Amino acid sequence: MNLEDQGEVKIKQEADIAMARRAIRDIAKKLGFGITETASIVTAASELSRNVFKYAGAGVMQWRTFTSGENKGVELRFEDRGPGIADVNEAVREGYSTGGGLGMGLPGAKRLMDEMEIDSTVGKGTRVTVRKWCRR
């Protein structure tokens, strides 16, 4: 995998969620994703940055684009020092929610993207990594 480009958006206030969406829209477009895939990536980015803001108050979204052979892809990593997730398997199950939300954040984002990894420690924070491949 060759790294092409990278950057980050700090999530400190509600308006940063929209900022993250805008940044990811531009990146996905530039990489050559179609409108349906772009909408999926942007929607996932919105939910995951919302989780950061809602549960941890602040955090960061790091993005990178890469190529692997013929394929291009984008990776988004959301990191916070919030309360963490006690049971990650439970958290990605349908209908799960602890924050009075709709319980669609993690399982929904997983469906919108190709790959998802969650690394979380209670009391330390959470790191959610998602990837989507641009197959042309």
Added chain:
Amino acid sequence: MEVPILKQGSYLIATVQGALTDADLLELRAALLERVVRMRSQGVILDLTALDVMDSFASRTIREIADMIRLRGAATVIVGIQPEVAFAMVQLGLTLEEVTTALDLEEGLAYLNQKSKEARI
């Protein structure tokens, strides 16, 4: 980005012009409810043609708008949800089932006209 709200007869038409922050959505909710009350509107069309993404917060706020307007005795129709937005929404599990949707402004107006005709009978 502020959402302009136009009055057309006994209806209101709110046309989203582009990306909306959470604050924009809450402002739209307050502005629409205030206008529905002040103008004694019978129906509201919310045109989302220009909206590029609908996440859980946007979806919940739109459902709340429709609920509040319904409790006031008026009807709401959401029009113009783009196919890629609909695709992402369903993947996310957001179906807006309780809210009436229509293809475009014309269909939305036809729905409201039909609804007020039924109410008169």
